Amino acid sequence: MESHTVCTPRQILIINPxxxxxxxxxxxxxxxxxxxxxxxxxxxxxxxxxNAIETLYP
Structure with missing residues (x-):
């Protein structure tokens, strides 16, 4: 019996707030x-x- 390997891509979730x-x-x-x-x-x-999130630095 022949075996097939299926590679799934690694995934990263990035959330822009x-x-x-x-x-x-x-x-x-x-x-x-x-x-x-x-x-x-x-x-x-x-x-x-x-629409934008900003931080003011002292």
Whole structure:
């Protein structure tokens, strides 16, 4: 009997906490550019959140 191995890609979930789709797309592009071929990124953001989240440093 012949055995076949099925390799499933490793996955990483990245959650962008703001609702800005352009930022989410840039995060996806950055993740895709650094991950190895056997790993895939799924980048999501909530639909009901602020457009931007910023922190002021003293």
């Amino acid at each position: 703001n609702s800005n789709q352009e930022v989410t797309k840039r995060i996806q592009k950055a993740a895709d550019s650094i991950l190895e071929s056997d790993c895939e990124a799924l980048v999501l953001n909530p639909s009901q959140s602020p």
